[in-house]
Amino acid sequence: MKQKKIPMRMCIGCREMKEKRQMLRIVRSPEGEISLDPTGKKAGRGAYICHSRECLGKAIRQHQIERTFECKVADEVHEALQKELDAIDG
Numbered sequence: 001m002k003q004k005k006i007p008m009r010m011c012i013g014c015r016e017m018k019e020k021r022q023m024l025r026i027v028r029s030p031e032g033e034i035s036l037d038p039t040g041k042k043a044g045r046g047a048y049i050c051h052s053r054e055c056l057g058k059a060i061r062q063h064q065i066e067r068t069f070e071c072k073v074a075d076e077v078h079e080a081l082q083k084e085l086d087a088i089d090g
Contacts, residue, residue, distance in 0.1 A: 009048040012064040013055025023048040024088070026081065028069040034077050036084040045069060056085055 007020040025037040029044040037046065047068040049055050059065055060078045 011050045011055055012047050012068055013049050013052075013057070013059040016050075018050065020048070022051070024051055024085065026065065028071070032071065034065070034069065034073060034081070036081060036088070038088055051085070051088070053082065053085065056082060 008017045009020045009023055010017050011023065012026075020040075025040045025042075025046045025048055026034065027037040027042045027044045027046045028034050029042065035042075040046075045068075047065065049059060060081075065073050065078075
């Protein structure tokens with residue numbers, strides 16, 4: 001029996017490859033709104049990040065979110081992403 005392939009994604013913060021299920025998806029909707037996607041099923045362009053404040057902070061400092069989504073990201077969006085991450089992690 002053949003092993004099922006595990007989907008891997010790269011964290012935009014630490015640049016490490018990890019299993020897709022272990023990561024959080026950040027999505028830019030077709031309307032241009034950026035948010036966390038805990039289900040992984042929202043429509044739009046996605047980027048993945050580890051479940052850690054350090055990786056999100058690094059992605060913000062290095063402007064990786066802007067590069068990935070090819071648009072300017074407001075500071076309010078960064079703060080909202082950090083609050084959403086805190087709420088998910090509990």
